[in-house]
Amino acid sequence: MVTFLLSIVILVIGYFTYGKVVEKIFGVKEERSTPAYSMSDGVDYVPMNTKKNSMIQLLNIAGVGPIFGPIMGALYGPVAFLWIVLGAIFAGAVHDYLTGMISIRNRGAHLPELAGKFLGKFMKHVVNAFSILLLVLVGTVFVTAPAALIADLTPAWITLGVIIAAIFIYYIVATLLPIDKIIGRLYPFFGLLLLISAIGVGGGLVITGADIPEINLTNMHPAGTAIFPLLFLTISCGALSGFHATQSPIISRTTQNEKQGRKIFYGMMILEAIIAMIWAAAGMSLFDSAELQNILNTAGPAAVVSEVSILMLGSFGGTLAILGVIVLPITSGDTAFRSARMIIADYIKVGQKKISARLWIAVPLFVISIALTQIDFNLLWRYFSWANQSTAMIALWVGAMYLGLQKKNHxxxxxxxxxxxxxxxxxxxxxxxxxxxxxxxAYIGATVITIVSTLTFFYSLRKRLGLDQNIQVDDDLGYTA
Incomplete structure (x- = not known):
């Protein structure tokens, strides 16, 4: 219990300390006009206040990742706590803040555009493909996961297929309509369910004195699965997630002032990490590792969520907690498809004011996703995990290059x-x-690739700084090396 509570305290301290360091290094400019005003279109570029933007950002990034991932990561034991805390403060929150703020400085650009600008034209095409793959996988995973949870709460005559169809209909509407019409209005209510879920389960663990293990670096995975690299892919959302790099630009187009960025981007990542801590602790304390693995293998993480919620809060409170968990993937799935539409539109340079332009881009994405729902969830999750963390890696290199070109602490x-x-x-x-x-x-190959990638980064940075001491890094998406 001490490790659990101390970890949450450290996460909060990290927001008020390291978060301010990152903000200072970036250098916010309160007087600078944001894309929400300079490019307002009534669809994607719509000014919204900090409270609403923060809630939407949290619900966007916190899908089933900070719940399912930590539950599966709980198999490794309390070493998972270490990754959640250190990963969130020094990697995940930095990743989210930089992608969001750099996007604000570049007219709300998505990751492919930013990669093209800071890592070269070739990377724009690579990241575009990666982002679309990741977002379609996310949208698919975030249909099947909540559908399974809803099916447990509804009568038998409401089949899984009907539930999946209903979720897809909502996704289509949320993807096509202006952001303030559906997402902006519904998310405050969804956020309330999320808070009930997290506070209820977390409070239940503390009040009941749950036997949460203390810090131990021993690998406790019952199957003996190696910590490196699997733990860092299993627990992605909640520590570091490339999916967030596709979501932050959505809110960069609705942010009113750069000063709000630390709360919206860095802060919401820290809050997601706290959610991840709660579910990792629940998985470790309520089940032994063999029992947890058996449930995961036979019924999946959704079954763990249901059992934990009922055990902690009883039938009524547990149902509310499950509804809060259901909200998370649904409110990430809708913006996953929305983000995919925006990225494709930016890539092929098609305006999105007309609903017909949004429709012909979005429909093929949903057709592909519907087909993917027939694939085993565990297989989808493995592909999602790799695509997710690969996207995070690229986004971090983008952030490093941006800061390096400004001669700041990259x-x-x-x-x-x-x-x-x-x-x-x-x-x-x-x-x-x-x-x-x-x-x-694999270790040897990855080491060689990592060294080459690092040397390439420094070579490219020095070359660009040598060619132009006054490189324009903001508001010029046409700039490449």
């Missing part, structure tokens, strides 16, 4: 970028969904 982004490069390449080289190499070969 190490706050460079260090986590190097670490995640090693993680993602070790995984794809060794995983069955990748190259299937031995772990030793």
């Amino acid at each position: 190490w706050i982004s460079t260090v986590p970028a190097i670490f995640m490069t090693m993680v993602t390449f070790t995984y794809i080289l060794s995983a069955p969904i990748g190259f299937g190499l031995s772990m030793q070969a």
Whole structure:
């Protein structure tokens, strides 16, 4: 219990200390006009206040990731707490803040545009493909996961197929309509359910004196699965998630003032980490590792969510908690498809004021996603995890280059970028969904790739600074090396 409570305290302190350091390094300008005003279109560029933007950002980024991921990560034992705390403060929140703020400085640009500007034209095309893949996978995962939870709460005659269809209908409406019509109005109510869920389960753990294990770096995974790199992909949302880099630009287009960025981007990542801590602690304290793995293998993480909620809060409170969990993936799925539409529109340069332009881009995305719902969830999650953390790696390199070109302390982004490069390449080289190499070969290959990537970054940075001492890094999306 001490480790659990101390971890939450450290996360809060991290927001007020390291968050301010990151904000100072970036250098906010309160007097600078944001895209919400300079590019207002009544659809995606719509000024909204800090409270509303913060709630939407939290619900956007906090899908099932900070719940399902930590529950599966609980198999490793309390070492998972360490990754959530350190990952959120020094990587995840930095990642979210930089992608959101750099987007604000560049007319609300999404990650592919930013990658093209700061890492070269080739990376724009690579990241565009990665982002669309990730967002479609996210949208699909965030249909099947809440549908399974809803099915447990509804009569048998309401089939899983009907529930999935209903969620897709909501996604289509939320994707096509202006952001303040559906998302802006519904999210405050969804946010209330989220808070009830998190506070209820977290409070239940404290009040009942749950046997939450103290910090221990021993790998407790019952199957002996290695901590590196699997833990850092299993727990993504809640510590560090590339999906957030696709969501922050949505809110960069509605932010009224740059000073609001720390609360919206850095702060909401810290709050998501607290949610992750609660569910990781619940998984560790209410089940032994063998029992937890058995539930995950036979019924999936949704079953753990249901059981934890009922055990902690009883039938009524547990149902409210489950509804709060259901809200998370649904409010990330809708903006996943919305973000995919915006990225494609930016890439092919098609305006989005007319609903017909939004429709012909969005429909194929939903058709693909519907087809993907037929694939096993665990397989989808593995692909999602790799695509997710690969996107995070790229976003961190973008942030590092941005700060480097401004001759600011780029190490706050460079260090986590190097670490995640090693993680993602070790995984794809060794995983069955990748190259299937031995772990030793994967470590060697990933080390070589990480070194080459790091040297390439510094070479490119020095080259650009040498060519132009006054490089324009803001408001010029046409700039490339």
